Amino acid sequence: MANVFEFIAESRGKSGTGAARGIRRQGNVPAILYGGEKEPEMLVLNHNEVIKHLEHEAVYSHVLDVKVDGRTEKAILKGVQRNPAKFQVMHLDFMRVSMSHAIRVHVPLHFINESTSIGGKKGGVAAHSLVDVEVSCLPSALPEYIEVDMAKLDIGESLHLSDLVLPAGIEIVALAQGSEHDLSVVSMMPSKGGAEAGEA
Structure with a gap:
């Protein structure tokens, strides 16, 4: 079974509502990775994989590995936006963490x-x-x-x-x-x- 604490993502250049809608139409989830000493980064993740991960309660209270284009960022899941009318995740917010900071x-x-x-x-x-x-x-x-x-x-x-x-x-x-x-x-x-x- 895949590691439920590992999210595979790709960088995406465009931001905004239109770009996010296009990502969702392709069966993916737009996301943002922010915090730490780096600039916020726009991401895209596979919707089906995200759904599988979010079925595990522990995902919401664990330090996660967000793998972006081959590199790994330590982060926690700070927000999940869902479409209440559909079984669909609309957006994810990841916050970078430092293992030496509370x-x-x-x-x-x-x-x-x-x-x-x-x-x-x-x-x-x-x-x-x-x-x-x-x-x-x-x-x-x-x-x-x-x-x-x-x-x-x-x-x-x-x-x-x-x-x-x-x-x-x-x-x-x-x-x-x-x-x-x-x-x-x-x-x-x-x-x-x-x-x-x-x-x-």
Whole structure:
């Protein structure tokens, strides 16, 4: 299987809406690679290959290899534009990264022990406030996801950003802005008839 963290691209000279439309008509995806100390570069990628890559959740929170005309650039995927009416990717944004400089990336949250949690056993239902969180770290420390362990969560209780157990070298961007940004991640809510079910 092809490396899902490797995007094969070609340079394209023209920019603009007309050029982008022409690229899409040919079954390709226009893209831009920017950041670092280099000029932004317009790219074109094969649409079918892009679709295969984007099926993997990890692509959104990994340092990627963008191969352009034989050279490799380290980058993260910063944006994906899709056509809501079609199964079509319209545009990709890649941002170059330096392995020695911290980056800010949205990392997915994986919720575990929901049904076996204290509240879950009483018939409670989890209400997820967040599905991902923005972190700051060196590219080498970037996690694929962050686990949210709900085992001790009872009905009426919530887990906040400050409750998350983070891998070494990871900082949550919101928490660095102050305690007022300690957002709720998930709450355990009573379900209709949940209390009676627990007692039964």
